[in-house]
Amino acid sequence: MPHIEAQGLSINFPLYHLGARSLKKRLMAAASIRLREDDSHRIVVVALRDLSFRINAGERVALVGSNGAGKTTLLRTLAGTYEPVAGRLEVEGTIGALLDPSAGMDPDATGRENIVLRGLFLGLSDAECKALVEEAGRFSGLNEFLDVPIRTYSAGMSIRLSFAVATLMSPQILLMDEWFLAGDADFMARASERLEKLVVGADILVLATHDMAIVRRWCTRVIRLASGRIEADGTVEEVLGPA
Numbered sequence: 685m686p687h688i689e690a691q692g693l694s695i696n697f698p699l700y701h702l703g704a705r706s707l708k709k710r711l712m713a714a715a716s717i718r719l720r721e722d723d724s725h726r727i728v729v730v731a732l733r734d735l736s737f738r739i740n741a742g743e744r745v746a747l748v749g750s751n752g753a754g755k756t757t758l759l760r761t762l763a764g765t766y767e768p769v770a771g772r773l774e775v776e777g778t779i780g781a782l783l784d785p786s787a788g789m790d791p792d793a794t795g796r797e798n799i800v801l802r803g804l805f806l807g808l809s810d811a812e813c814k815a816l817v818e819e820a821g822r823f824s825g826l827n828e829f830l831d832v833p834i835r836t837y838s839a840g841m842s843i844r845l846s847f848a849v850a851t852l853m854s855p856q857i858l859l860m861d862e863w864f865l866a867g868d869a870d871f872m873a874r875a876s877e878r879l880e881k882l883v884v885g886a887d888i889l890v891l892a893t894h895d896m897a898i899v900r901r902w903c904t905r906v907i908r909l910a911s912g913r914i915e916a917d918g919t920v921e922e923v924l925g926p927a
């Protein structure tokens with residue numbers, strides 16, 4: 685059965701550019717709970733500290749918390765982008781990650797070429813890739829921009845393209861950051877049905893968001909992070925209170 689289990693999970697980011705001793709001293713003197721000096725005398729940001737939780741099939745989990753709480757870092761760790769410095773993480777199931785619009789995309793390739801690359805990466809045949817280009821191209825509504833290098837795309841255009849490609853998969857574990865819900869109104873009206881299908885089709889959803897209406901609509905459980913720790917973990921009602 686798909687599941688996620690974390691025990692004592694911690695993530696640090698070393699701040700390599702802080703060479704000056706005086707700056708280091710000043711930062712440490714601020715006694716911030718997020719900054720500390722590691723064994724190699726580097727200043728590190730403690731992004732996640734000692735997180736333990738289990739997410740089972742059927743659960744739709746919202747990660748909430750203020751800016752810098754650790755939501756995106758946790759999603760990226762679950763996706764395998766970051767390696768924990770301590771603790772254990774077990775992720776069982778196929779992962780679909782809607783985390784970064786440009787992840788896995790070649791900026792110098794056109795939208796069309798990127799769709800084909802993604803198809804080949806997923807192991808699709810030439811004919812299936814062609815069908816993918818048709819479908820993703822149509823759905824993205826990028827029209828002639830499909831044949832332009834994606835480094836020239838606006839943020840919204842990149843979202844459209846990655847959304848169109850990503851929502852063609854049907855992962856068991858869907859990891860989603862809220863930028864993914866930030867397309868323009870016209871596109872989101874068309875995209876919402878497809879997104880709902882993807883969310884409903886996944887065994888596990890983990891969504892980082894500041895939008896409590898979305899949490900109440902889609903999620904069954906809320907994990908609230910504060911300064912890289914779990915501050916609350918329970919049903920939507922328990923953590924957010926009654927609607």
Ligand SMILES: Nc1ncnc2c1ncn2[C@@H]1O[C@H](COP(=O)(O)OP(=O)(O)OP(=O)(O)O)[C@@H](O)[C@H]1O
Nearest residue numbers: 697718729731749750751752753754755756757758
């Ligand atoms: N690449 C990085 N290098 C150094 N520090 C980082 C890096 N990525 C994140 N951090 C730090 O880790 C902490 C958690 O950041 P994260 O992006 O996970 O927060 P978040 O809860 O997603 O915030 P937001 O709601 O603003 O998106 C922050 O203190 C941030 O400064």
